[in-house]
Amino acid sequence: MSSITRAASDAIATSIHSDQPLSVPSARTDSSRAAQAVQQSASAPILQQTRRRSARGSAKQVEAQVLVDASQVKEEVGEGAADVRPVLDESSVDALKGSRNGRYNAPSRKRKASAKSAAAANGMLKDESGEEIIAQSNAHPAPTEPPQINGVHKTDSLSPAPSDTPKVSALERKRLAAIEAHHKWEPAPVQHRDFAQEGSAQRGAFRGRLGYACLNTVLRSTKPPSSKESIFSSRTLRLATIREKGVEAAIELARANINDIIPMLHWNVANNIRFMRLSCEMLPFASHNEVGWDVSVLETELRRAGNEAKKLGVRLTLHPGQFVQLGTPNQQVLENSIREFEIYCKMLDLMGLGPESVMILHGGGSYGDQAAALERIENTITTRLSASARSRLVLENDEISYSAEELLPLCEKLDVPLVFDWHHDLLRPSSLTPDELLPRIINIWQRRGIKPKFHLSEPRAGAKTHRQRRAHSDRCVELPMELPEDADLMIEAKDKEQAVLELYRIYNLFPVDKMVLRPHADDVTMATAGRRTVLDGSGGSTKRSGSPTSTGSPRKLTPKEEEAQKVSNAIKKAKAVAERLGRTYDGPREEEDLRAELAKNLVPASQVRAEMKTAANRIREDLKAGRPRVAPAPISREGTPTADAEE
Template sequence: MPTILISVFQLGEKRPKPRKRVKKSKEVQGGEDGGEAGPPKKRRKRQLKPEPEYIISDVERKESTFKGRLGYACLNTVLRNKRPASESVFCSRTCRIDSINKNGLDWVKDLGRQNVRDLITMIQWNEDNGIQFLRLSSEMFPFASHEKHGYSLEYCADLLKEAGDLAKRYGHRLTTHPGQFTQLGSPRDAVRGAAVRELNYHCQMLDLMGVGVDGVMVVHGGGTYGDKTAALDRLKQTVTEQLLPHVRARLVLENDEMCYNAEELLPLCEELDVPLVFDYHHDMLNPSSIPPSEIITRADAIWKRRRIRPKQHISEPRPGAVTLMERRAHADRCETLPVDLPDDMDLMVEAKDKEQAVFHLYRIYGLAPVIHANLRPSDPNPSKETKGRKSNKRTAQSMAAQLNDSNEISNLQDNGDELADGTPVGDSSDIDVSGLLANCATSASQSQAQAQDPIESPPGNRRSKRVRNNRS
């Protein structure tokens, strides 16, 4: 019978743990001959990838008598995409309230300092590249207008003055565009109060920079809340009774694509002596019964009376867009200047490619020389889909509910806004307005029908045929 050997470890005894080999530190280890160790090895630095060679396509040249200035909004794509990431330049570092509670208000204020420092870099870059018109990000100072966490910008007065002095030296125009949650005509006192605080914040930023009267703050008419007349009356009351004179002096209104067209805002602007910013894209989607040339003439009379240089907005729908929700999203670039554009206008180009969209129009119309090294190719396969955050119906309703209670949500919506770690927050142009501004439609069914068939125009609108042709 063969002998069976049984290990003691099979009988229940624990196997002793193997001894770990302790690696001596470089300071203790000696050389091969037992002498002193040499210097520690340096970690190899990751080599930066060389800047790619971009292939820039030719453009179809067009003629224009336009001699005004083109500008872009908030974010510079060349500076934002610099590598390494530590050298990236942008002015929209923001955060969430949880981060404020965790890190404290001084940490939030430091984000503002970083944003202003990068703004100075952007202004200099714009000057070097022939761009003299810039919209400042609303997130320069995160939550500065918040009811609980808000703060004064006096702590950053010196840096703001430095940025403003640089822009003034070069003759650049700086403006702002508070978000769509700035609702001056809301039926809720809390929402109107939040809107007033938001305008106060933007005004203080421009004042501390020493920006003159051309530094306007652009807001939309807001929601209709089922009664346009009553909503406009509340807007008028807010402007005349709640805005301080120096804040009201910077306020201008803009026609939008959902609620108020230019014809509906123009009488109020003339009555309050508040300038009107004419948006060509919005006018295409939500047209007036009078032609743009007449609206622009009447609007320019207000600008002239106020001795403020007029400004307008231009953008185009994304390729393949059909429904109203799709057509309202901005294309990467614009291909054509508007027919009714005055020759001396300041024109804000609202496009996804930011400064590249300005360069694109420079090249098409020969408006200004461009530095080839700063050109970037356009997306060869653009689509109607946007890269921003999407909002389904439930999310939109949740965001709208937050709007009713506070102004917090506006701190997360702006062209190019990002969290402090560089995470993009989203783009306000990609939000489903049918959910967020549900009060613009009289019912959910009407809103859905409008999205399915955006060709339908208001009765008696003689420009509806032109809108239909533009969709084909």
């Protein structure tokens, strides 16, 4: 045991208030040692009982010990309960005497097998001669009289009477208990809003679609009874695995990813969600220059998923990662970017999806010369992309290099639609307001005959710096005032479909089934996770595989994370012991408890967003006046910028 875990265990052991310190099992202690710790810590004498069970007429066996509170026994057998000892009948004593160590030793599997000379046939138990003994369905243990303690029968704590009820697995019991607990759980109330009244005088009720990106948290966290895996579309693997097992390993994962689109579509429609972004981890290593493979081998699966989306009326889109750079001066990066974009475009074509299934890209880097980078983007679009890829291409204003105003001239020239992102506009604002930008943006969509698409996200609570403000919050609580009533809005939030359902509740857009809702998590992380900077065709997540915000497969924990998990498990055990003994736990605290306490001291995301609006308006005024763009300094909650440099 490491020093950290040992220190935590020692602190926990003295944390439960009692006359004697409670000995708490460490993270490696099994359940039997945990039970010993409870037994040793009790201040009242412990009464041990024995229970017996008979099977096919064999000798009675002592199977387990049951702890009985001495106070309960006193009520039943009188004040002498403190001196009570377990009383065994003769058969139990004989069984104990026959053992080598004074304890009952259960027969090994081999001895059990040899003892079963009767063979089961046609639902009957037969002996070696084939003579029927008893119907198998009626082969219950012979009834035995419960043991006596000082002349008092103890039946309430012994094994239940035999029953024909089928046994339920521990996993199934856990699942049913979770469902029952969820029925009792009530979601937090929301503050209702009116979409029509908050917008312009001409805006009516919202008639568009709200969608989420890539991952359904409900389906990802539960396994269907008929499957060994949960439902998600971002399975991936390592390049070394492909070299060992062949490219077929990647293709099989891609096939599973595509097949899982269909149950996700049905879940969405059942919950009134008809807009979704597909994951760009669906085709692992398909664009790799060494082990890449042709997506056409999955045409049957893709066509089936596409037909289902069209039948259900669900709009599907794609958003290749930030490593796809159409304006890069590096030719190798450009070739990789084009190959990645074309492969996912081909995937949408094989699915049979129409022009509304667009593919969104950021402008990318400016490389110190934005004008030159925009020229390279234009050249790539007009000369390097296929007709199909160009027909699906949509550009988006980002938070670092290109505002909506800086991309609009190129989009209008090439007739490439622009996805307006409200969160990015606050981080890199234009000189024009959203009200002034949207008519020009919508005009391009209308010329192309495609329903406009927009993005919405909100900053995380407590964010101060530009980097911290780039991170998306778990959910959103407000639809933009400038949003057209018939537009499609992609909610880019960590809680995925839960963020959409939250907005349904806030704006009364659709009824929401309580059983698909999940409680809010602690929203205290302020910094963005690291990003991938190399396009290697792996289709990897921008987050470390297995992180809470990754859509990839679970990864092995690091030694530091394993250590933290051991400490957390020890704390949980100590809390459970304290609760069972009716005592107060006052030992070390889990990280999630500390995060929850920290969240109470963070300013809410709504205040962070208000601060961002103020800073964005100041930049708009500077740009309109011809002054250069200056990024705002980190905000101090006292109202003055901090002295720290911008991240």
